[in-house]
Amino acid sequence: MPNKLDLGAMFRSRSIAVIGAAKDITSLPGRPLHFLKGFYQGEIYPVNPNYSELNGLTCYPSISSVQAEIDLAIVVIAAAKVPEVIRECAAKGVKAITVLSSGFAEQKGRSGKRLQKMLKEIALKGDIALAGPNCAGLIGVQNGVVATFISGLDRGSILQGPVSFVAQSGALGSYLFAAAQDAGVGFDNWVSTGNEAVLGFHDFVSYFVKQETTRTIIGYMEDARDGKAFQTAALEALAAGKPLIILKVGQSKSGAKAASSHTGALAGADKVYSAAFEQCGVIRARNVEDLFDLASICGATHYPRGPRTALMTISGGAGILMCDRCEDEGLQVAKLKNETKDALKQVLPSFASVENPIDVTAELVANPDLLLKPMEITLADPHVDSLVIFLGLQSSNGLRLASLIIEAAAPTGKFIAVNWIAAPPGAVQKLRENSIPVFSDPARGIRSLGALVKYVQCRKLILSKNVAPRFESMPGSKKRTTGTGTSRRKLVQAQAIIQLARQEKRKALTEHEGKQILELYGICTPKRRLAFSAKDAAKAAEAIGFPVAMKISSSDILHKADAGGVLLNINDPTEVKRKYEELLSSVSAKYPMAKLEGVLVEETIQQGIEVIVGAKQDNCFGTVVTFGSGGKLVEMLQDSAIRVGPLGRSVALLMIKSTKVFKLLTGYRGDKKRDIAALVKVIVSAARLAEDLSENLASLDINPVLMLEKGKGAQAVDALFVLK
């Protein structure tokens, strides 16, 4: 988005024109004017040559005939006429437009796409902030800007609050708007992005981050479109301490299944999104209610500093239930100090439990005031980061209990939430008005708290350590130069190897070629020689030292072991010769169409733990790097970490630590520790290599990388480079 576009003119506009306004308030073109009359305090200019007056307002034949400055134009006319109207708006100096009309790039055929291209060019030339086309409009709650037709507004009122919402679907965005309001989520802004001809999802996020009245941004996403721009906006939100919560749909695994490389299979499109989100501290909502729950919990006055959670309950069973969920959601059931337990004993009935979960017992029903002291005592415990209270029913005492909770919460800097089953509505409202999150199901409350704690920890990590992605577009970052003359020369060599394969129209490099590139990037590979005859192979084996491995060399066979093209532990020259012939004949019998270049004779690396390091190009996010349990079982184990590049050593180390295989590498059950430092280098080099060669390289598997003892390095035993 060009910086000069003025999104304030959209969401805080002081004057609005409705181009194509109509009389029938049940019709799509009639609704925006109808809503504006109900909510908006600024100037409204209906534009339609067929009327001189509409709903009591003067109606203008064209935008240019309006004798006043216009911040925002709502366009609801036939698609074909839109470009001309945008041009008129540009001439008139209109700053912002939302195009509700459909019939653009979302349609089959070229004409819609052409129209959208025109519209984009005119808007950019005229410095117009344009939302849509084919969108449901937008809402700026502060100024009553209701530039939309959504039925979510039919209820006649909007619950104001600190949440701004970016929706990549008009209809669903409208329903979610209404349901969120029902769930007590108050809004600052709402926007439907439509076809995103000019302004995209990330532009709105970036704008909302800068609004003082917005504390939390929620989104419904189908496609980030520009991954780097999205991540940049997400990092802005993270830096500003404004949680960005996204419900991302489209998790179909079918894409991943068809992948030709292990890396492709491990890092399906949806997993790449999850990784990209996590790297930038985006909270991913699991479903619709989760989106609202998270929005609600992010509205809390204080965020928890850590995972140590005190649970206070009116029912023992609910206490156990919350404990169960804490374990699942990464929270710790806080260990209370002895002083805390002693103090609780003084104020609770003798049969109450003063161990966490603290059971205040059903005495609370008769005596609601019993809640205050235990809350104060528990919140004062330095081992407690947050307090979650469970209540049920209490129709007669509900408001009193809510007041007590608010009273106890006020002086503390700690996070407090309430799980309240079958709660009296008044009590819920009172708590929410005081920024205390309330959940109707204890599992949802604990899940939301777990997500919030993870957000806080993740934010701290990303902002304090050097692990945030660095993009060229970000302030302070610069394009990585290819560096010294040496590394430049290496890149040229690597590119030459790939060019050769491309000239031969190959889909992949041979293992030998791939390993040459790995070596150029400083990744160790076993000693090896490509042999073109049995005699040659035996000589190579003697030079390398026994036992050797023998592998068929062919860029037509991507997974050699599966094809029976790999033989291990060959112990003498005679066997090498015999196996050479066997290998060629058995593979060519199986794959008569495959071009076999010879046999790779290779040093045997003993006793390594197998891991995989991989990289691929993602359409949306660019270079994606994977690390995980490797070897033949890699796709079965599904133990991998995924990150969007570029990445440095600290991120590589985090990736390693997040996998199960990490435990093996650090000396599992009496085994020796492995060379993690060498592995970090392999991951960083693979990431850099993939970035450097991104134009031609679709994906890269280094599988297995054999992890040797600490100090002895890591060896890339196989390598598969798949070309674009």
Place this chain on the structure above:
Amino acid sequence: MPNKLDLGAMFRSRSIAVIGAAKDITSLPGRPLHFLKGFYQGEIYPVNPNYSELNGLTCYPSISSVQAEIDLAIVVIAAAKVPEVIRECAAKGVKAITVLSSGFAEQKGRSGKRLQKMLKEIALKGDIALAGPNCAGLIGVQNGVVATFISGLDRGSILQGPVSFVAQSGALGSYLFAAAQDAGVGFDNWVSTGNEAVLGFHDFVSYFVKQETTRTIIGYMEDARDGKAFQTAALEALAAGKPLIILKVGQSKSGAKAASSHTGALAGADKVYSAAFEQCGVIRARNVEDLFDLASICGATHYPRGPRTALMTISGGAGILMCDRCEDEGLQVAKLKNETKDALKQVLPSFASVENPIDVTAELVANPDLLLKPMEITLADPHVDSLVIFLGLQSSNGLRLASLIIEAAAPTGKFIAVNWIAAPPGAVQKLRENSIPVFSDPARGIRSLGALVKYVQCRKLILSKNVAPRFESMPGSKKRTTGTGTSRRKLVQAQAIIQLARQEKRKALTEHEGKQILELYGICTPKRRLAFSAKDAAKAAEAIGFPVAMKISSSDILHKADAGGVLLNINDPTEVKRKYEELLSSVSAKYPMAKLEGVLVEETIQQGIEVIVGAKQDNCFGTVVTFGSGGKLVEMLQDSAIRVGPLGRSVALLMIKSTKVFKLLTGYRGDKKRDIAALVKVIVSAARLAEDLSENLASLDINPVLMLEKGKGAQAVDALFVLK
């Protein structure tokens, strides 16, 4: 439960006495009478020597002074007086009692436990169906029996329906009752089980299964207490086609962490519950809302025959969202027939999508009648097992849409559910009245359908194949005799080995002893000999054949490999001798307190895939059998199947098939197929062995079992028997 106990006298009682009734309707003893006056049509007899009249009813000084037959007595007096009153009730011929008083076994100290024992004996002697003590009472909605004090009744009405509810917590049971009613779940019966002195969770399940008015049973469970009795009741429910849905709490993993065997670690208490549930077709609810959602979906008129789901939506985004969830919940997005798609094209707008998910578009807002035809066409497709419709808002057309859905549903035998965001309440009510489940969140709707499909499939499997657990208590099953003279003799031999270890106060058997028992049960083990000197070891190795494995023999060292007590691939007698001394001295240096019996010299089994077969005794469910990926990484891989015994071959095969390692055993990526038939035998034998030796054997790990090529069997390479 003795068969003659009359639970009908509880839930369908025609006359009720309230022993300890009080005037104050806000007090616990005052509430049952208050509720009965509001809901109950039968005879009510307050009993309290302090009043002659209570709330307009004659009050009696004692139960014996009531001159009428009494079906049910509600007891709300001090604990100490309860046994005497029960005795009086028995003399009077009262058939059922619920004891609301607390102060029994739930209390610290002996007196409460003694009181409960007395109460139990008197009740059993008098053939009284007794619920509690320390419970919140019960409700039989059909007859207005409200023998309880729960605040969930304060609202003054009960939504009647086909669901009966068993709660192992009074307070939470009350809140869940209220919240379920808010969620539209109508009840037939409700009971709080309290301390379960006489009647337990399973007794109520068993009774509700037999009630025509109950279609679904839901439960809140903390402890099944008698696992076999519970499973038996659950199988009754399954056979009757009445879904049993349980929210089970207490998943803490701490127990599993402390386990001394791999099997103990794999099969923690909570996982055993999940396995026991699955074996009997019990649907496990994940949380409170899930419990209600499942109760609601189980009320549908027709259950889906399979997983093929048609999705119909008013918003494209919601369609994707539902698709995502289908994949996660084991449902298939149905492939529509071409005829169906062609027919849909005829009735939908040109820009609609006739591929599943079928997007009927926002045209539906203006024209609700558009919904009928597409529904009819889709439901007629033989590739479609069920239909899920997504709607949002529609405040003006909601009722019309509901009517259309009901109309289309009527003639079809297929399952239909609606996900409706921000729905108009009237429309939801109308659909529910017609047994069409409605969900406020699409993810919840799809998750519930997934659970229902799994239930249907699971029920079919359990009832048609021979995979249901068979208990002695079940009709038609008989105690397995130890069979022929041979197998009897083997059992005696196995017991003798264990007795020896017990006499020596050992906590475990040595590997050699364990393997002897395995052999008695027909499980193959490698050739081996226990050697007591280096020379002896070398001789043994020569007899067995090289290479050999050497393992320290000690019942004090449970995990030999971790202790450095296992050496593999020893190739000649000299090495054997040297290693013998090394092994003894290195292990005794590490574990100076361990008694070392010598060294086990063993045949090397090559090229097997490592699996684990295990068994343990569970306090609640008895013998539990595990199978999974084995070897050193077993606890890291967490790839295992768990079943409660006894079990036969078909269950063993299902266990194998449910793990990831199954893929390896069937020839993964060019590998050879393994001997699954032999593995089935190992699992069945291990289960039988554990059952036979259950008195002394706490747990058994056979890890690894090496899986050889098809026809070549499976070898138990290591065995750990931990004694009680």
